[in-house]
Amino acid sequence: MDRAEGLWGRLHIDASLVGSVMVMCLLGTVVLYSASEQSSEVVVKQLIRLGIGFVAMLGVAQISPRTLSRWVPVIYLLGLVLLVMVMFVGTGRGAQRWLDLGFVRFQPSELMKLAVPLTVAAFLSEKVLPPQPSTIAVSVLLVLVPAALIVKQPDLGTAILVASSGIFVLYFAGISWRFMRNSALLGLAAAPLAWFAMHDYQRRRVLTLFNPEQDPLGAGYHIIQSTIAVGSGGIYGKGWLNGTQSHLEFIPERATDFIFAVYCEEFGLVGVVVLLIAYALIIARGIRIAVEAQEMFGRLVASALTLTFFIYIVVNMGMVTGQLPVVGVPLPLVSYGGTSLVTILIGFGILMSIQTHRIFHAQS
Amino acid sequence: MKSLPTLRNVDTERRLFQTRVIVACAFMGVLVCVILGRLVFLQVINHGHFTTLSHENRLKIVPLSPPRGVIYSGDGVVLAENRPSFDLVVVPENAPEIDATLRELASLLSLREEELERFSRQVRHSRRFEHVTLRSDLTPEELAIFSVNRFRFPGFFVEAGLSRHYPLAEATAHVIGYVARISQPDLDSIDQANYSATTHIGKTGIEKSREESLHGQVGYQKVEVNAQGRILRVVERTAPIPGADLHLTLNVGMQTTAIEAMAGRKGAVIAIDPATGGILVFASTPSYDPNAFVNGIGRTLYRSWSTSAERPLFNRALQGQYPPGSTVKPFVALAGLEFGTRQADQQTWCPGWYSLPGTTHRYRDWLKRGHGHVDLEHSLAQSCDVYYYKLAEELGIERLHQMLARFGLGQITGVDVPGEGAALLPSPEWKRRTRNLPWYPGETLIAGIGQGFMLTTPLQLAYATSILATRGEAMVPHFLAQIEGGEEQPPIQADIYRRASVDLDDDKHWDIVIAGMHAVVHGATGTARASGAGSPVLFAGKTGTAQVYGVAQDVDAKTQEVPDHLKDHALFIAFAPLDMPRIAIAVVVENGGGGSSVAAPIARRLIDEFFAEDEPDPVSSDG
Structure with missing residues (x-):
């Protein structure tokens, strides 16, 4: 028996993944410089966060998947406790999402973005697959409890992302199509209920999607302006730092959630295709790691995390191009902002751990 | 393996998983096509239309806050009113070397240590490109001192507004309550579009319970801006609807x-x-x-x-x-x-x-x-x-x-x-x-x-x-x-x-x-x-x-x-x-x-x- 060979392998680094992530981050920083009105301060802050994220990523990659699967239920339980604590002693803008630990402010829902899929994977990989109904029931519970707590904060966007990352694990574990179809139908039937449970501002966001002119000061304005930015970019874009929509401040939140609008305006369709290819490289690598993984835990985690990463991209792009309601989901690796960036990079660290901890039976 | 009712078949599991991966890839492919389709629609097919819009898009919408309703007592005395005020505000992102600038300002306007602490706390909690108030309700002297030295403080500027005032102060505090800056928890309970120009909200007393009546309806103006983003003229104005005045039974x-x-x-x-x-x-x-x-x-x-x-x-x-x-x-x-x-x-x-x-x-x-x-x-x-x-x-x-x-x-x-x-x-x-x-x-x-x-x-x-x-x-x-x-x-x-x-x-x-x-x-x-x-x-x-x-x-x-x-x-x-x-x-x-x-x-x-x-x-x- 032998471990993965080579320097990279010994350092538990997956060179092609790190390489494509770095390319992506570089691209992101270039856009951010433009989107932040050429603020070097913002760029430096983002680079510092990237640095922290990379260190965390490399650190996590050193932990073997076995150790991870053993410890992740503990982290999950800790996350649940923290989520409950947030309800009582949480702070934050707009909603109670943050825990102030004195030296650092911390968002437990961010922890759950990883803890939920990993826990479900750890649980399922011990069972016979495709999972039995009782196993499915427990997994669904594992997903819904934290999701419900996050909805309470209220942070619908994050709750949906956390829930879907857990559901993806179930999907990859092979729950039957019929079960999925029935759940989806049930979900559709419950949609009107969700409508009544929504906050006013959330309903307005959904309505605005269909009729942006209705709400020219609120979310509708965001959609109108970002659509103009995207459309006026054309095939080749207006060029870096030349987006009028961006620099005349027509695009709101242009360094964070709407940074894709800035990108589309300045780099056009060609730029978007480049961006999508860069993302595709990362995703392809993630899928490959999943397929090559030797144990079920690794497969489930790698595939679910990769698919979740993809969903982030689609939700953000859908929002900016006016196809999805405005939910606060950043464009991964590009948007300005710390916590979710670090989470995503830690996720890649887990992928690298899965890839580099494989055991090779002696052949050579 | 553990004693399981059925033995796990590693090969079946792997095959099942691989099928799932293929389906997921197809699913991703479809979604990417949808996104790309939308982008082609926006950026290629309707490019001309959006280019025109973006050229004409020299118009910006600026929200206008409605004046808050006045509160009167049963015997006609004003209990809560709005007074003109000038606030010193900062957009931290536009203020390079904010610490040095603050030190300079502190000596000029004799800012207290406590104010600076509160300010830096607010900056940390503020959203990007949000105005953060350094000092509210400047005195005429402070206003003059700052205006003369304004060029030394990029990112700092004076905002004119209305400030809530309670003429009877202590006597009616437990009835009227007070307004204060909108906090993040407040944001959840309000229509944020309607408050887009509002800075204060009722926190206790009548100010809180009658917030809806007192606040009014936000207005907005369309302004034309030049390429640098400076306002050239007001094109269209929808006046805010002032908040309702309240008459109380209090004597x-x-x-x-x-x-x-x-x-x-x-x-x-x-x-x-x-x-x-x-x-x-x-x-x-x-x-x-x-x-x-x-x-x-x-x-x-x-x-x-x-x-x-x-x-x-x-x-x-x-x-x-x-x-x-x-x-x-x-x-x-x-x-x-x-x-x-x-x-x-x-x-x-x-x-x-x-x-x-x-x-x-x-x-x-x-x-x-x-x-x-x-x-x-x-x-x-x-x-x-x-x-x-x-x-x-x-x-x-x-x-x-x-x-x-x-x-x-x-x-x-x-x-x-x-x-x-x-x-x-x-x-x-x-x-x-x-x-x-x-x-x-x-x-x-x-x-x-x-x-x-x-x-x-x-x-x-x-x-x-x-x-x-x-x-x-x-x-x-x-x-x-x-x-x-x-x-x-x-x-x-x-x-x-x-x-x-x-x-x-x-x-x-x-x-x-x-x-x-x-x-x-x-x-x-x-x-x-x-x-x-x-x-x-x-x-x-x-x-x-x-x-x-x-x-x-x-x-x-x-x-x-x-x-x-x-x-x-x-x-x-x-x-x-x-x-x-x-x-x-x-x-x-x-x-x-x-x-x-x-x-x-x-x-x-x-x-x-x-x-x-x-x-x-x-x-x-x-x-």
């Missing part, structure tokens, strides 16, 4: 009198128009200056208020919980009459103490030598405790609770300011539920004189008194008289405040109890006869002296030296005139001593002022 003249009469003591004075439920006086003393909160209160000041033993921020009228003491006796008497336990002329022997049959514990009367033979009227006039010990014992706690609950004691009244306290009307069921203990007979006795577990807020006492005054009409106490302006408002119907009336089996019972309360102030032996003498109108009242702590048996409390904070609370409830009452009053003076000597004179001053206003000739008293 500033009487409010001021009540506060004067409290003379620095802690407590609450409430007066209600029993016919409508409109609150005329709502004083909680000591009070605080709400203006300090509007633009962010300094930490030192806040700490001094929040840690003060006087507790000026505490709304005693709304949230203070006091044993009602003897002021509960009219309601207990009513229970005795209604349940047939007592007749008006039935006499009880009062030797100065009472014991439960078969026990030796003596429940003392406030008058050590006893009141002798007392009937219902005298029991109220002289506030005989033994009469009510015995009556409560015979009634039992359940029936006592039932009657007191009908007058709203121990329940939220539903007044239109937030944060009302419920206080407590005890029952055996309550005691079992919260303490898991049985109810003891002795507790019924002391409940009969408004002691023990029983707690009421001053507002509840006033409300109960108003029900008594109108012989059963229950009108929810409220401040709002009229909403003027703003969006279309239906006029307020008086009936929205009407609750189910308290109906008695025999209406004569009202008269009996009211006669007893009349004897309290106008009878020869009434406990508040000093406050009744020479009154412009005949009125009814009841004194109360609530013990703060238990005095050991057979020890004369009066001879003991008691620290101030353990002294009895002084209470008084009253209404006037006897027929067709127009004012119902509750006075609570914390650690004030006796109800008759301290609380009753305060109510009398209010009655004098109230009837002096429209009936200059005092009615000759015949009581």
